[in-house]
Amino acid sequence: MSTVGETSQPVSQAASPVVWTEVALVRAHVYAALVMVGYVTLLGIVMATKFHLPDWLGDSSWLTWGRLRYAHTQGVFFGWLGNAFLAFFYYAVPRLAERPVTSRTLGWILFVVWNGLLVLPGWVLVQVGVSQPLEWGEFPLVSDAVAVVALLLACVQFVWPFLRGGLAELYVAGWYVIGGLVFTLLAYPVGNFVPEIEPGAKGATYSGLWIHDAVGLYATPLALAVAYVVIPATTRRPIFSHFLSMIGFWLLFLVYPLNGTHHYVFSSIPMEAQQGAIVASVYQGVDVVIVVTNLLLSLRLSAGVVARETPLRFVWLGTVAYLIVSLQGSLQALMPVNRFVHFTDWVIGHSHLAMIGFASFTAIGGMLHVWERTPGLRYNARAANWAFWLLTLGLGIMVLDLTAAGLVQGHLWQSEAPWMESVRLSQPYWLIRTLSGIPILLGFMALALSVTTGPTGEVVTAAATLLLPSPLGGEGLGVRGTAPSGAVSDSEPPDALGETPGLLWLRQAYVITAVAGLGFFVLSFAVLAVWPNQVLDRQLADSRPAGLPPLSASELRGRHIYIREGCVNCHSQLIRSTEEDVRRFGVSSQAWETANEFPQLWGTRRVGPDLAREHGKRSRDWHLVHLWNPRHVVPDSNMPPYPWLFDSSPTRPTQEALDLVAYLESLGREAKLAGLTGPKPLPGLDPEEEKRLGMFCDCAIPRTPGPSLLLNTRMEPSERDRFARRGGEVFARNCVGCHGTGGKGDGPAAEALLPRPRDLRTASFSDRALSDVLWNGVKGSSMPGWHDLPANDLRALAVFVQSLEERQEQPDKVLSPSELTTAQALYTANCAACHGTDGGGIGFSAGSVVPPPTNFQQLRPTRRYAEQVLAEGVPGTAMAPWKSKLSDDQRRLLARYVRQLFREE
Amino acid sequence: MVVFNLIVLAITLLMGGFLLVWICFPRLRPWFEAPKYRILTWEQRYPEAVRSAVEGKRSTRSTRGSETSA
Numbered sequence: 001m002s003t004v005g006e007t008s009q010p011v012s013q014a015a016s017p018v019v020w021t022e023v024a025l026v027r028a029h030v031y032a033a034l035v036m037v038g039y040v041t042l043l044g045i046v047m048a049t050k051f052h053l054p055d056w057l058g059d060s061s062w063l064t065w066g067r068l069r070y071a072h073t074q075g076v077f078f079g080w081l082g083n084a085f086l087a088f089f090y091y092a093v094p095r096l097a098e099r100p101v102t103s104r105t106l107g108w109i110l111f112v113v114w115n116g117l118l119v120l121p122g123w124v125l126v127q128v129g130v131s132q133p134l135e136w137g138e139f140p141l142v143s144d145a146v147a148v149v150a151l152l153l154a155c156v157q158f159v160w161p162f163l164r165g166g167l168a169e170l171y172v173a174g175w176y177v178i179g180g181l182v183f184t185l186l187a188y189p190v191g192n193f194v195p196e197i198e199p200g201a202k203g204a205t206y207s208g209l210w211i212h213d214a215v216g217l218y219a220t221p222l223a224l225a226v227a228y229v230v231i232p233a234t235t236r237r238p239i240f241s242h243f244l245s246m247i248g249f250w251l252l253f254l255v256y257p258l259n260g261t262h263h264y265v266f267s268s269i270p271m272e273a274q275q276g277a278i279v280a281s282v283y284q285g286v287d288v289v290i291v292v293t294n295l296l297l298s299l300r301l302s303a304g305v306v307a308r309e310t311p312l313r314f315v316w317l318g319t320v321a322y323l324i325v326s327l328q329g330s331l332q333a334l335m336p337v338n339r340f341v342h343f344t345d346w347v348i349g350h351s352h353l354a355m356i357g358f359a360s361f362t363a364i365g366g367m368l369h370v371w372e373r374t375p376g377l378r379y380n381a382r383a384a385n386w387a388f389w390l391l392t393l394g395l396g397i398m399v400l401d402l403t404a405a406g407l408v409q410g411h412l413w414q415s416e417a418p419w420m421e422s423v424r425l426s427q428p429y430w431l432i433r434t435l436s437g438i439p440i441l442l443g444f445m446a447l448a449l450s451v452t453t454g455p456t457g458e459v460v461t462a463a464a465t466l467l468l469p470s471p472l473g474g475e476g477l478g479v480r481g482t483a484p485s486g487a488v489s490d491s492e493p494p495d496a497l498g499e500t501p502g503l504l505w506l507r508q509a510y511v512i513t514a515v516a517g518l519g520f521f522v523l524s525f526a527v528l529a530v531w532p533n534q535v536l537d538r539q540l541a542d543s544r545p546a547g548l549p550p551l552s553a554s555e556l557r558g559r560h561i562y563i564r565e566g567c568v569n570c571h572s573q574l575i576r577s578t579e580e581d582v583r584r585f586g587v588s589s590q591a592w593e594t595a596n597e598f599p600q601l602w603g604t605r606r607v608g609p610d611l612a613r614e615h616g617k618r619s620r621d622w623h624l625v626h627l628w629n630p631r632h633v634v635p636d637s638n639m640p641p642y643p644w645l646f647d648s649s650p651t652r653p654t655q656e657a658l659d660l661v662a663y664l665e666s667l668g669r670e671a672k673l674a675g676l677t678g679p680k681p682l683p684g685l686d687p688e689e690e691k692r693l694g695m696f697c698d699c700a701i702p703r704t705p706g707p708s709l710l711l712n713t714r715m716e717p718s719e720r721d722r723f724a725r726r727g728g729e730v731f732a733r734n735c736v737g738c739h740g741t742g743g744k745g746d747g748p749a750a751e752a753l754l755p756r757p758r759d760l761r762t763a764s765f766s767d768r769a770l771s772d773v774l775w776n777g778v779k780g781s782s783m784p785g786w787h788d789l790p791a792n793d794l795r796a797l798a799v800f801v802q803s804l805e806e807r808q809e810q811p812d813k814v815l816s817p818s819e820l821t822t823a824q825a826l827y828t829a830n831c832a833a834c835h836g837t838d839g840g841g842i843g844f845s846a847g848s849v850v851p852p853p854t855n856f857q858q859l860r861p862t863r864r865y866a867e868q869v870l871a872e873g874v875p876g877t878a879m880a881p882w883k884s885k886l887s888d889d890q891r892r893l894l895a896r897y898v899r900q901l902f903r904e905e
Numbered sequence: 906m907v908v909f910n911l912i913v914l915a916i917t918l919l920m921g922g923f924l925l926v927w928i929c930f931p932r933l934r935p936w937f938e939a940p941k942y943r944i945l946t947w948e949q950r951y952p953e954a955v956r957s958a959v960e961g962k963r964s965t966r967s968t969r970g971s972e973t974s975a
Contacts, residue, residue, distance in 0.1 A: 095944065096944070169936075169940050169943075171940040171944050173944070232941065232945060233944065233948045238942055238944075238945055241938065242937055242939070243927055243937040245941075246923075250920070254916045254919070255916060258912065272909070275909075276908075276909035280909075283913060516919060520912070527909060531908070
């Protein structure tokens with residue numbers, strides 16, 4: 001342990017107390033930051049690669065996508081940025097406070113708590129499956145408790161020196177350190193603990209605030225503290241205006257906390273709170289313009305220094321990224337933009353621009369600034385320069401790529417294209433995103449080299465070159481000639497307040513603003529969380545149907561597994577009140593539906609579809625096969641497999657798999673039982689007024705697929721060929737998982753499905769039969785409805801399926817009158833109860849049979865298949881084997897009989 | 906929304922108040938701006954202090970070294 005100069009005591013008291021840099025702690029935090037950023041970047045690349053190769057490392061539960069995603073974000077937050085900022089504070093705080101940090105011993109305790117008790121165990125916990133499904137709050141509750149202790153220690157270590165030294169004339173960077181640490185300490189427990197106590201929509205009001213506070217009250221102020229130190233220290237000129245910087249500082253802390261609910265626009269949180277957050281988001285854009293203008297004006301005529309000094313260049317680019325990402329944030333809070341880009345990769349690009357482009361670039365600038373100025377540390381300027389360009393290249397490609405991907409996804413989600421279309425069309429963008437991770441990883445490696453190789457640093461000479469008056473002849477906004485020109489003198493600028501009686505109270509202005517800041521922080525929770533919760537309480541009391549069944553024990557266990565595996569990272573459970581969402585997923589999510597959800601699972605991103613209305617959509621077998629290997633039932637899916645939920649086969653699910661499926665099947669059950677129908681026109685509001693308020697009436701949106709389209713397959717032979725080819729492509733994309741490539745019913749999923757997928761070669765289907773099955777699916781089987789496919793694709797699919805029928809070697813002999821009489825008697829006695837007297841599939845028992853009995857008027861089995869079914873039955877259906885009850889001749893006769901019931905169209 | 910409008914108004918008034926003080930009391934501007942100079946003086950003092958610290962350390966070592974040699 002040592003301070004600068006490897007001395008154990010502060011040196012040269014006469015010169016300045018600013019030499020109290022705890023070099024050993026700087027070094028420890030920088031090394032920890034670099035190791036951890038290497039790990040989280042690797043995690044990021046592995047996750048990105050899994051978008052194309054979802055089965056890669058798919059056998060390991062530790063390395064499944066959802067768990068890695070938890071580790072990735074928390075690693076960035078605490079492991080990388082946390083350590084980078086702490087390292088910088090050990091250099092900057094003694095200068096800003098003119099006092100050493102509180103205690104070196106405390107520093108080592110903080111280092112151990114931060115890394116050894118928070119980050120490393122947190123990673124282990126989320127990767128073994130103990131986590132919290134909240135954005136920026138993924139570490140479990142036990143880690144949250146450690147985080148609060150760590151933040152408290154950080155406050156004692158870095159805020160206390162400021163309080164001891166007085167705040168009246170504190171430089172803005174010191175304010176940012178104080179504000180960032182104190183407000184994060186206050187916001188963290190609210191965002192991480194309260195959603196565990198307040199369920200569903202009520203909890204979301206708090207977690208929404210934390211999502212924004214994590215960036216706005218932690219990453220942003222701490223990064224700005226770095227910028228406000230590095231820029232003047234490197235350019236050797238004061239910032240443009242300290243007055244503007246303080247306006248920006250207080251605006252940040254007054255406005256940022258009010259933004260949070262913009263993460264849940266169009267949700268069931270009261271609309272007034274949403275609109276308030278949107279207003280605050282726009283106001284925040286104003287603040288950022290003020291801050292960035294001040295920072296960039298501080299760099300005026302310093303282009304050469306920016307180009308030459310890599311740490312400053314990092315900070316400069318971080319500042320530019322701050323402007324872009326903040327204006328982007330204000331823009332995407334606006335309802336017309338939000339409805340388009342929310343849940344898409346646009347937001348992922350936005351968050352990477354914030355956390356790498358702004359926070360990380362600025363933090364790196366701070367780290368390198370400290371490193372090259374601290375004697376005894378190796379600094380390789382060339383490697384630092386490489387790091388800058390590699391990181392800039394990787395980040396630029398990633399952000400542009402994800403932004404474009406988000407626009408593509410948003411467009412497709414607004415259209416009526418099937419969900420999987422957005423997955424397919426996103427693949428090229430996801431590939432580019434993966435590749436963009438390589439320069440980023442190389443950039444961080446170069447950064448590691450820059451602080452471990454190169455010459456050992458000597459003292460950076462400041463000498464007498466610190467010029468105060470700017471080349472423009474002023475000192476910034478409205479101040480001229482208040483400081484000595486030429487070299488800096490030790491004397492302070494004149495004490496204007498001392499000469500202005502009656503304004504001495506301004507010395508205490510920080511007290512006013514600090515109280516206001518704390519007040520607005522509290523107010524943000526009051527207005528965006530406490531008040532909306534009171535409204536929600538009233539809504540729940542009025543609207544929650546009584547007598548709905550709670551989740552069963554199995555479903556609750558399944559919910560836990562859903563959280564553990566990070567399903568929330570790709571699947572939302574929040575159908576927003578937008579026409580696009582309601583049309584695609586069903587009635588918008590109501591607050592009362594999540595009244596028992598601790599914590600809520602709304603999610604903030606969709607790679608897969610929303611699951612809020614999953615109840616009754618799929619069979620249990622389908623879900624199980626989908627969990628075993630999603631590509632078995634959805635060939636183009638990029639969802640990871642979950643083989644650890646099975647005993648080596650999809651036919652042998654463990655209790656965990658059954659629990660998870662039970663939970664999935666429960667989603668939306670309450671809404672269905674309650675007969676939820678969706679928003680109605682508000683009394684007294686005309687449709688135009690509704691539109692202006694961003695509302696709509698879903699009366700015109702069908703709630704069921706409705707009667708099927710009739711897929712007419714009669715066409716010219718040449719046209720039929722073309723349709724069959726197209727149908728083959730559609731079949732390959734959607735059907736081969738179950739029906740196999742040749743339609744034999746032997747796809748990879750087939751063995752686990754009961755009843756097994758139909759061998760499509762064994763029957764001739766009428767247009768009506770194919771239309772019904774393709775549109776509505778087959779109840780009681782794993783065959784889903786495909787009504788979201790374009791009509792022409794469905795028609796092509798019908799043509800293709802018809803082309804698969806096996807031709808019989810010999811045509812059927814026409815039944816003689818005596819055979820017909822016998823067959824009719826047999827049929828009436830044994831088959832008509834289910835299949836109906838005319839073979840139309842509507843016998844008196846048909847209503848209680850799933851899958852429904854075959855309609856022989858619309859489906860003609862091949863003779864061989866009919867005989868086989870009569871002999872062996874169809875497992876998984878009500879069709880029993882008749883081998884023991886009917887003779888071979890009788891079965892052969894019945895097979896011929898049912899075939900002749902088919903009515904050619 | 907009324908509450909929210911009041912909050913936005915209060916923030917604007919607070920910031921507007923600071924702006925008014927800035928405009929109406931130009932003699933205060935040096936006080937507002939003073940902190941930005943202080944960080945530069947620290948930056949100037951720091952290398953000198955560190956240099957003296959390093960030199961002090963070296964001289965201590967060399968003294969010890971010569972003592973050891975002796």
